[in-house]
Amino acid sequence: MAKKAPNLETATEIRRVTKGYFGDPKGFEEILYRTKNNRYVLLQRGGHESPFQEEKITQILKVDAEAWLASL
Numbered sequence: 001m002a003k004k005a006p007n008l009e010t011a012t013e014i015r016r017v018t019k020g021y022f023g024d025p026k027g028f029e030e031i032l033y034r035t036k037n038n039r040y041v042l043l044q045r046g047g048h049e050s051p052f053q054e055e056k057i058t059q060i061l062k063v064d065a066e067a068w069l070a071s072l
Helices: 062-070
Strands: 012-019 028-034 041-048 056-060
Touching: 012 062, 028 062, 041 062, 056 062
Parallel strands: none
Antiparallel strands: 012 028, 028 041, 041 056
């Protein structure tokens, strides 16, 4: 059974980090969301030379979300 993808359209954006500019092959963005049921989701996407060449959506624990925020 496949895991249901979180609905990011209704989630609250907590923090967005952008490196580079739109169209930059090395540029990327990471966005932390909190869903309506208080789950945390990290969206990562970027250019073809970035660490996030393919869009990645990861559900993470609150402690991991806090650690990610503290690392900024």
